[in-house]
Amino acid sequence: MDLTGPPPAPPASGRGGLDRAALVTHARDSIARGSKSFALASKLFDPVTRERAWLLYAWCRKCDDIADGQDHGGAMRSVPDAQARLSEMRVLTDRALRGETTGDPAFDGFGLVMRECRIPARYAHDLIEGFALDARDWRPRSQDDMLRYCYHVAGAVGCMMAVLMGVDPDDQATLDRACDLGLAFQLANIARDICEDEAADRCYLPVEWLVEMDMPPGEHMKPWVRPRLTRLALRLADMAAAYEQSARHGTGALPPRAAWAVLAAAGIYGDIAREVARRGDHAWDHRVVTPRRDKLAWVARAGLQVIGRSRRWPAEAPRSPALWTRPRD
Numbered sequence: 001m002d003l004t005g006p007p008p009a010p011p012a013s014g015r016g017g018l019d020r021a022a023l024v025t026h027a028r029d030s031i032a033r034g035s036k037s038f039a040l041a042s043k044l045f046d047p048v049t050r051e052r053a054w055l056l057y058a059w060c061r062k063c064d065d066i067a068d069g070q071d072h073g074g075a076m077r078s079v080p081d082a083q084a085r086l087s088e089m090r091v092l093t094d095r096a097l098r099g100e101t102t103g104d105p106a107f108d109g110f111g112l113v114m115r116e117c118r119i120p121a122r123y124a125h126d127l128i129e130g131f132a133l134d135a136r137d138w139r140p141r142s143q144d145d146m147l148r149y150c151y152h153v154a155g156a157v158g159c160m161m162a163v164l165m166g167v168d169p170d171d172q173a174t175l176d177r178a179c180d181l182g183l184a185f186q187l188a189n190i191a192r193d194i195c196e197d198e199a200a201d202r203c204y205l206p207v208e209w210l211v212e213m214d215m216p217p218g219e220h221m222k223p224w225v226r227p228r229l230t231r232l233a234l235r236l237a238d239m240a241a242a243y244e245q246s247a248r249h250g251t252g253a254l255p256p257r258a259a260w261a262v263l264a265a266a267g268i269y270g271d272i273a274r275e276v277a278r279r280g281d282h283a284w285d286h287r288v289v290t291p292r293r294d295k296l297a298w299v300a301r302a303g304l305q306v307i308g309r310s311r312r313w314p315a316e317a318p319r320s321p322a323l324w325t326r327p328r329d
Contacts, residue, residue, distance in 0.1 A: 023105050026106070026109065027054035027106070028051075030054070030057065030062075034061045037265065037268045040268070042261065044214075044302075045165075052117060053161065053261075055109040056113050058105070058106040058109055059093075059106050060157055061106070063131060064131075067131040071211060090128060096108060096111030096114070097114060099115065118169070119163045119164060120169050121177075126156040128224060130152030130153035132151075133149060140204060141208060146204060149186075150190075151182070153186060155183050156179075158180070158182030159177040159179055161178060162174060162254075174250045178247070179251025180243045181243070184243035185269050187237075188247035192288045194221070198220070205220065213231065215228055226281050230281050230283065237249065238275065239243065240270065261302075262305065264298050268298045270291075
């Protein structure tokens, strides 16, 4: 896959569709509004990869907003029509994958980048299955359940990003490492957002963990159980760190600038889980973010890490055998 020359011209998308430049502009604005961390990391890509990453991000962001009734993130709210929203998401995604114009630039840009990079459609479907779990008011019973959810909402995106950056779709070892980074990001999200999720009547802590800590369902944010909740947050942070470290082994398969962006994002987002662990019982008093100065420090540090990287797989990756990361019939 040529990532250095201009991208191929997209097929005609039908009357009323935006051209590529307009779709990229929309996607650039979306990531600037939705994630300052990913927007900063994306600047480290070469221009072609950067535009493609924006296009993929805009679709992920739009699907998330449709599912949660948001506008580029913000406070989640309960939606009364979750199944209808899920159906809309599936219909628009399938139309985009067929190369049809959807009337929504986030979906049209998604279809464009999927065709340009030949990203397997199964990963897009896997991501939507994560939203389907939320639409059913699903709760994880076991750690494997939680990790499976993390795969659907984040690990699958890691695999899509890897192919976008030039990884062969059959290079399962590298795709596993890309998936690991998605898992690390989502585990950090779960640890940071326990309070926000509870306010939206969601909980991604496994029921078995709550039972282990003698925390009644729905009571995990009560002051009297805060020390026990902190222990679970530390467990999540440790898991996130292990997946982050495993993911770093995959950067040896990437072009230097892509590896730079990935390593910077890993450090920036990894700091969220590390800060949750550092704050202890006060982790949910104020939303954890990575300050800009720390983000810039990770950009510099990641540049040095690119020089010394190698393609060495971890002897034992922290993987659950229950994860759905392999192609299925």
